[in-house]
Amino acid sequence: MTLPVHIDELLELRHRAHVLGLSSHHRVHSVLSGLYTSVFRGQGMDFEETREYQEGDEIRNMDWRVTARTGVAHLKVFREERERAVMLCVDVGPHMQFGTRGTFKSIQAARAAALLGWTASASQDRVGALLYGGPHQPLQFFRPSRARQSFWRMLRALGQTSEPVTVAGDPLVEAMEKLRRVAPTGSLIFIVGDMNRDPGPLHEGLGRLCQKHEVVLMPVDDPADREIPRIGRVVFSTRDGERIEVDTDSEAGCRHYREAWEAKRKALDTLARRLGITFLPVPTNEEIHGILVAGLRRRAVRQGRR
Helix, strand or coil, X not given: CCCCCCHHHHHHHHHHHHHCCCCCCCCHHHCHHHHHHHHCHHHCEEEEEEEECCCCCCHHHECHHHHHHHCCCEEEEEEECCCCEEEEEEECCHHHCCXXXXXXXXXXXXXXXXXXXXXXXXXXXXXXXXXXXXXXXXXXXXXXXXXXXXXHHHHHHHCCCCXXXXXXXXXXXXXXXXXXXXXXXXXXXXXXXXXXXXXXXXHHHHHHHXXXXXXXXEEEECHHHHCXXXXXXXXXXXXXXXXXXXXXXXXXXXXXXHHHHHHHHHHXXXXXXXXXXXXXXXXXXXXXXXXXXXXHHHHHHHHHHC
């Protein structure tokens, strides 16, 4: 079964963004856009000069080569770019047509991408997208642009559905390689999709992306990914067509299922930390505006502690 993402809802998020916050009259510019600007907007920088370190300067901008050569602490000074490219890398694979509580993963991913896109657009950033995992067009690229028509085309593509089919290869690995080739240097890349998987094959691709871009990982999680519902004996089909019977009432089986998910999530979180990637899980049973605001606030706090 597929559940379509209504384009009208994604377009409406442009207006709903203006009611983010504790009450309906709080504007996005004081909450989500403000957080986006403070957390991400200043990350695309042009080097301007090196000067001596002054008390209160950001230590992560230290110029260690000049400091070592002169024996005096020096700091790199940057000038903020007027704009940057924001790439929304969104999973549209058949496994996204799943949901037990809240909504389907596909719908939550589309909502997150739409809200991030509208926020970036409001900050005068160029917005592009790469949709991956689709059955008929595995990689659908939208060049970064400030034109609203380009963003609308991406939203319409997110709203298209088709019958699930098996996709060959690893769509996310292929998507990261595509982004490495086509995304403008210094892009802010949001990867939104199902990541209930072994993260090992992602290490090389993420590492390459992080060399030239800032990456945000946004795994879309359904509660059933971690805790299998207890509904008795159920027959599942694997990707290879193998049929497996599972007793969902088994205590040992449920524990093993949960531990397997936790191990994969810990490995993905560890990989993100090692590469300096922002990790922002998106549950299907929570309101997307609050998820993004809370996630950006946590990242802002972590930045302030560095």
